[in-house]
Amino acid sequence: MAKDFILEIGIEEMPARFLGPALAQLKELAAKSLQEQRIAYNSIETFGTPRRLVLYVKDVAENQAALEKEVKGPAKKAAFDVDGNPTKAIQGFLRSQGVNLEDLVVRPIGQVEYLYAIKREAGRPTAEVLAEICPGLITGLHFPKPMRWGDLELRFARPIRWLLCLFGDTVIPFTLANLTADRLTYGHRFLAKGSLSVANAEDYFTKIRAAYVLIDPAERKELIWRQVQELAAAEGGKVEEDEDLLEEITNIIEWPTALCGSFDADYLKLPPAVLVTPMREHQRYFPVLGQDGKLLNKFIAVRNGTKDYIEIVTAGNEKVLRARLADAAFFFEEDLKQPLAQKVDGLKKVVFLEGLGTIADKVDRIGALADHLAEQLGADEKQREKVQRAALLAKADLVTNMVFEFPELQGEMGREYALRNGEDKEVAEAIYEHYLPRHAGDCLPASLAGRVLSIADKLDSIVGCFAIGIQPTGSQDPYALRRQALGICHILIEGKIHLSLRELIAWAYQGYSEGVELKHDLAQVTSEIEEFFKQRLKGILSDKGLSYDTVEAVLGAGFDDIADVVDRGQAVAALRELPAFASLMTAFNRANNLAKHATGAAIQEAYLEHPAEQELFQRLQALQQTVQPLLANRDYAAVLQQIATIQQPLDAFFESVMVMAEDENIKANRLGLLKGLVELSKSVADLTKIVVEVK
Structure with a gap:
């Protein structure tokens, strides 16, 4: 008969961000191992809290399949x-x-x-096989920062303290980390006393819940969010959805109970970010908003325990937050005693990166690069002045007390202080926007000044790091260069900002010409950064739903103007939907293969002997004239549609003439015709990269 199997790995509290990936890995490893061992089962589920990872397999066969x-x-x-x-x-x-x-x-x-x-x-008993594979299920888990403990060589998220492993009501007694698996588990650290002896999987779930552990993360999350909403509504307010915070709280708690606390209403005079950041980032509280969207002097925390003595816990949380807000208010008032512009000199004492000067040096480079970008985008003198003012003040809040204490507020405090110092609103907004986007899915800068500053800041960091040999490798990207490159790409694409990547790199590199010793010359830096951006663009185009060969075709034709890549990709995707696409590609690939032999000499009409090549020449000339305005308007779908119309004269050409004629002049002419067609298509995409299915 089939039996249920359960494995629990009891550990010291692990970081919240480790839990979700660990459960996914555990499920994948278990499914793979059981399949390899020919052990049938009904379903696999994983559960977990910060103190345990649980694998539950239902209806497992008693023996391997023969x-x-x-x-x-x-x-x-x-x-x-x-x-x-x-x-x-x-x-x-x-x-x-x-x-x-x-x-x-x-x-x-x-x-x-x-x-x-x-x-x-013959199949072996499942119990024997499970004893062999269970250690591998545990050691096969990978964590961002594993640790060792005692004199053990094993690395894990946190020290393993107990192992429970049952197949039906039988213990699978494997040994790992000086522990032998048995039928004992432990409940909530503070609410349950001693160990719990478990008979089987069903008994485990009953007893662990009675011991104040909600083992299912999905259930904990749903309960937490429901409690938070109910408490907020009771105060006449609401809580905005915050998936990251909710996920983090879910993964650090075993028995959630929400509570509502308050703080002095005088603190509401502070900027909202000054209140929200200590609550959310430092205390993991949900800020409560009124129906008008403004902050109330309320917060909701989630306790790892029951409602017993909840008023004492609430008072403790209020006390901690009161101290945080008092510090924030003090820092804010101190920062306002000196205008933001007077803090710029302080950046001379802050190192940007070893070998790349100070933040003050970076500000100078950003200003020069941003001014060049603004000029390229047609900004008038007044706009360029605002860009320069914003560039000067962009990093000044890094030396404020508030940002020193709460680094998450960089940019936001710069904007706030700039406004309070009477700076232009566009300048203040650009100070904030130049950090955007801060993460995947974040909003993009909306103003011209914000866009050019954001591009200049990010590109300066990328070029500087590549120039001194600091590049992302594997999963290591300590200076977030990938994120910054993606940010530049999204700003250019979404804003339809047409700039030359190669020229941008050259301008940014030029900013490092004085006082900085670079390891690599401009040619090498340009080549490496172009490849770096190419990889980012592959991801962006794939996320847009484009096939891998469409992506290769688009990038194969160049991506110096990053703003064009998505439009060109979508144009190729539309071309692929044409009924005659396969036959068109057959003719085109033949043309491309022959065009490789072309010398580049101009076509001489006197050597166009056959009517088919004369027709192709006339159609190609007309096509070149037709697509030029379309290319100027970046109507790439129309360009490809026009190119597709040449299939009939191209097929007739191949049927009627021998391209590799004995007469060199005739051969050069015919090859030149084909090369002209291929080069025209490469203004949109390298169609030779397209894989055509043969039906």
Whole structure:
């Protein structure tokens, strides 16, 4: 009969961000291992809290499925001599496989018959197999920052303190980390006393819940959010959805109970970010908003425990937050005593990166690069002045008390202080926007000044790091260069900002010309950064739903103007929907293969002998004139549609003439025609990268 299997890995509290990936890995490893071991089961589920990872497999077969496999042996004609006796070759094969002659069967391969050994292996008891694979399920888990403890070599998220492993009501007693698995588990650290003896999987879920542990993360999350909403509504307010905060709280608590606290209403005079950041980032509280969207002097926290003595816990949380807000208010008032512009000199004492000068140096470079960008985008003198003012003040809040204490507020405090100092609103907004986007899915800068500052800031960091040999490798990207490159791409694409990536790199590199010793020259830096951006663009285009070969075709035609890549990709995708696309590609690929032999000489009409090549020449000339305005308007779908119309004269050309003619002038002409067509298509995409399915 089938039985349920449960494995619990009891650990010290792990970081919240480790839990979700660990459960996904555990489920994947278990499914793979059971399949490899031929053990049938109904379903696999994983559960977890900060103190435990749980694998639950329902209806597991009591034995492995029997194994039957065929092993290829020698050819039949080599297996027996003229008298029909087994040769040494077949005798050696029988010994190596541990089978008898009657266990062999004949299988033809082509014109030759071969002997195969049929090996049958009875299934082992599942309990035996589980004891072997369970250690691998645990050691196979990977964490961002694993640790060792004691004198053990094992690395895990946190020290393992107990192991529970049951198949039905039987213990699977494997050993790992000086622990032997048994039927004991532990409930909530403070609400449950001592160990719990578990009979089977069903008993485990009953007892662990009675011991104040909600083992299912989905259930904990739903309960927390419901409690938070109910408490907010009771105060006449609401809580905005915050998936990251909710996920984090879910993963640090075993028995959630929400509570509502308050703070002095005088603190509401502070900027909202000054209140929200300590609550959310430092205390993991949900801020409460009124129906008008403004902050109330309320917060909601989630306790890891019951409602017992909740008023004492609430008072404790209020006390902690009161101290945080008092510090914030003090820092805010101190910062306002000096205008933001006067803090710029302080940036000379702050190192940007070793070898790349100070933040003050970076501000100078950003200002120069941003001014160049603004000029390229047609900004007038007044706009360029605002860009320069915003560039000067962009990093000044890094030396404020508030940002020193709450680094998450960089940019937001710069904007706030700028407004309070009477700076122009566009300048203040650009100070904030130049950090955007801060993460995937974040909003993009909306103003011209914000866009050019954001691009300049990010590109300066990327070029500087590549120039001194600091590049992301594997999963290591300590300076978030990938995120910054993605930010630049999204700003250019979404804003339809047409700039040359190669020129931007050159301008940014030029900013490092004085006082900085760079390891790599401009040519190498440009090549490496272009490849770096190419990888980011591959991800962006794939996220847009474009196939891999469409992506290769678009990027193969160049991506110096990043703002164009999505439009060109969508144009290629539309072309692929045409009924005649496959036949068009057949003709085009033939043209491309022959065009590689073209010399580049101009086409001479005198050598266009056949009507088919004369027709192709006329159509190509007309096509070139037609697509030029379309290219100027970046109507790439229309360009490809026009190019597709040349298929009929191209097919006629191939049917009527020999391209590689003996006469060199005629051959050069014909190759030139094909090259002209190929080059025209490459203004949108390198169609040779497209894979055409043969039906």
